[in-house]
Amino acid sequence: MIKQKLFANFAHPQGLLGRFAGRIMATKRSNRERGAWAVGELDVAPDARVLEVGYGPGVTIAQLASGMTGGRIVGVDRSDVMLAQAQRRNKRAVASGNVELRVGDAQQLDVDLTDFDLILGINVWQFWTDQTATITALADRLSAGGRLAVVYMQPPTGKTTGEEARSKMQDQFERAGLSEINVRTMAFDPPAVMMIGHR
Numbered sequence: 001m002i003k004q005k006l007f008a009n010f011a012h013p014q015g016l017l018g019r020f021a022g023r024i025m026a027t028k029r030s031n032r033e034r035g036a037w038a039v040g041e042l043d044v045a046p047d048a049r050v051l052e053v054g055y056g057p058g059v060t061i062a063q064l065a066s067g068m069t070g071g072r073i074v075g076v077d078r079s080d081v082m083l084a085q086a087q088r089r090n091k092r093a094v095a096s097g098n099v100e101l102r103v104g105d106a107q108q109l110d111v112d113l114t115d116f117d118l119i120l121g122i123n124v125w126q127f128w129t130d131q132t133a134t135i136t137a138l139a140d141r142l143s144a145g146g147r148l149a150v151v152y153m154q155p156p157t158g159k160t161t162g163e164e165a166r167s168k169m170q171d172q173f174e175r176a177g178l179s180e181i182n183v184r185t186m187a188f189d190p191p192a193v194m195m196i197g198h199r
């Protein structure tokens, strides 16, 4: 029962259990390594405009911010508990204006969030109620040539395997009109897949 409640807090961290889930996300080795792998694979330009949806405790935001010089990173997560943890973790970058963190829904982004060189979502795709519509809407927020990258690793309670996610995402990226679609796989146990498409 408590385990189920804790797992639900990875989808939408709230209250005390949400804070605990955030701590697990921030410290679990596989989680940190997956974020670092995705950032490394994407080879983000130091002056890029980046949006991360579902930033959780903000570990990937920090990894992205450490390589940026003139760029800007915006994060959107639906959890105010995650906002607090991500703000603490990225205090200096937020204060400098290089990083902006918001509470919001990746499925219904604020209108001003547009023209990104890269939009990244790590282990958040599985929570979208209409994945094709969300991917299409995110693709619309990219600059010409911008990239959408969606990462998935089957969670302990998740039914969708990495292979199933890969096939669904491929179809969703194609329907969204993205081009040069390619997939990267990290040999975790279970493997992590990252689908990348260009506008």
Ligand SMILES: C[S@@+](CC[C@H](N)C(=O)[O-])C[C@H]1O[C@@H](n2cnc3c(N)ncnc32)[C@H](O)[C@@H]1O
Binding pocket: 010, 011, 012, 013, 025, 026, 031, 035, 053, 054, 055, 056, 057, 076, 077, 078, 079, 082, 104, 105, 106, 107, 121, 122, 123, 124, 127, 128
């Ligand atoms: C499993 S956590 C992953 C966090 C982080 N990306 C990581 O890999 O550690 C999922 C996060 O996505 C957020 N989330 C889920 N659905 C969302 C949505 N529709 N819009 C914005 N954030 C969402 C949750 O609040 C949670 O912080």
